[in-house]
Amino acid sequence: MIWADRIEGPWSAPIDLKIDGCIDPGHVVGEDGRRYLFTDGIRKIRLSDDWSFHQPAADEAARARYGDxxxxxxGRGTSPADSPPLTCIVGDRSNETELSFDLVGDAEAGLLLFYNHKAFVGLGxxxxTLKLFEYSEELSWARKPLNGRSLRLRLRNEKNVVTLFYSQDEGRNWARHDSRMEVSGMHHNVFGGFLSLRLGIYAAGNGEVVLRDFRYQGNPSLTVESRIPSRG
Structure with a gap:
């Protein structure tokens, strides 16, 4: 634990404490009790209590820059299988998330439900090319052609049934991906690690990804096509 009178100085830079999987070296806690991600030792981004990189390297915080x-x-790695995603614990059993992505350079990005690198689902x-990831693998047969560097993704989790959507016009019109997934088996008893199935954002390849207009809704109304009629 590090204490200081002010949230500044060299101590705020990432520190490699040699404790793999236990310490997120890019995060510190300020006097206000909030967690901060330092991007260059001086500038900082206030995070929610649950956002963090999964299994971060000592320099992971340097991947993130905030502005406007x-x-x-x-980007880091080649896919969600080897790229540390930015993750967030969500407490709602049913939830829906939307996020817009802009690719810069030779980058790839996407929105996931992520347990660990052996257990994740989502779109990238x-x-x-639009890619589908199911149970930690990309399903090449499910690829869809794209033409553009900007895409808005929506991930809906209805009591462990995941439906994925994408929009090429900032959410005015949505297309639902053909595949759905059931994720109730992604937990510690199957994959170990004492983790949880978290919301994940990945950026891979030799480029950058601009993330904007993040929206989250807990316990949204059930979609008509997945609603089970009640017995009367």
Whole structure:
């Protein structure tokens, strides 16, 4: 634990404490009790209590830059299987998340439900391809052609049944992906680690991803196509 009178100085830079999986070296707690992500030892981004990189390296915080109400993530790895995603614990059994992505350079990005690198589902994209990830693998047969560097993704989790949507016009019109997934088996008893199935944002490849207009809704109304009639 590190204490200081003010949230500044060299101690705020990421520190490698040699404790893999236990310490997130890019985060510190300020005197206000809030967690901060330091991007260069001086500038900071206030995080919610639950956002963090999964299994961060000592330099993971340097991947994130904030400005003009947008978060920029530098790509790392080649896919969600080897890229540390930014994750958030969600407490609502049913929930819906939307986020807009802009790709810069040779980047790939996407929106996930993520337990660990062996257990995740979601959508990702490159400038020319929409990708589907199911149980930690990309399903190449489910690829769809795209033409553009901007995409808005929506992930709806209705009591462990996941439905995925994408929009190429900032959410005015949505397309639902053909595949649905059931994720109730993604937990410690199957995959270990004492983790939880979290919301995840990944950025991979040799480029950057601009993240903007994040929206979250807990316990949304059930979709008509997944509603089970009550017995009367």
């Amino acid at each position: 109400r947008r978060l920029l993530l530098t 994209f490159t400038p020319d």
